[in-house]
Amino acid sequence: MRILIVEDEASLARHVATALTEAGHDSETVSDGPAAVAAAERVAFDLILLDVMLPGLDGFEVLRRLRERGISSRVLMLTARGEIQDRVTGLQLGADDYLPKPFAMQELLARVRALGRRYPEAPAQALQVGDLRLHLASQEVRRGERVLDLSSRERALLKVLMREPGRIFTRTELCERVWEREHEYDTKLVEVFIGRLRKKIADPPLIHTVRHLGYTVREP
């Protein structure tokens, strides 16, 4: 992928650029907001890694200008850890994902891979993990031949998990994606809905708890 790195911490930017090159990507780095907008107008990047705290224009303003100008490159925001409002703002402005800083390079590469997969050339008809299949047009969910009777929230939660099999989602992340701000990030709610989904999906289990981290969906 062709990736633009927007990061004013020079050593972090170098580190990220090296990791992306090693993973087979082609990257370019800029270190302030106006340069990011200019670069994104010049080149159709597949992905922009966008820091929030930047000189010139902050990451949100950069994102707002890009979307305003019809630039649809995927955007992964690099936010400060724990700043939930930052993540929500980024997603509302049209970011595709966010990664709290500081992050492990492995995690960044995993997100980059996932964003590369999220827009396949022919749009996917269905999400599939093992014999669990969620048909995107009809929203029907089947485990093998059995049709699952899911509520819209259960289906939304399952969809988030199934879009990126193997990725670990924290309870807070799931809460933000499925409930947005309605419930003040009551992560207990996520546990309840995961429990219901598990019961409906039945055995062998596909939703797995990763201790102290969150949940992931993968084949048994």
Ligand code: CA
């Ligand atoms: Ca910064």
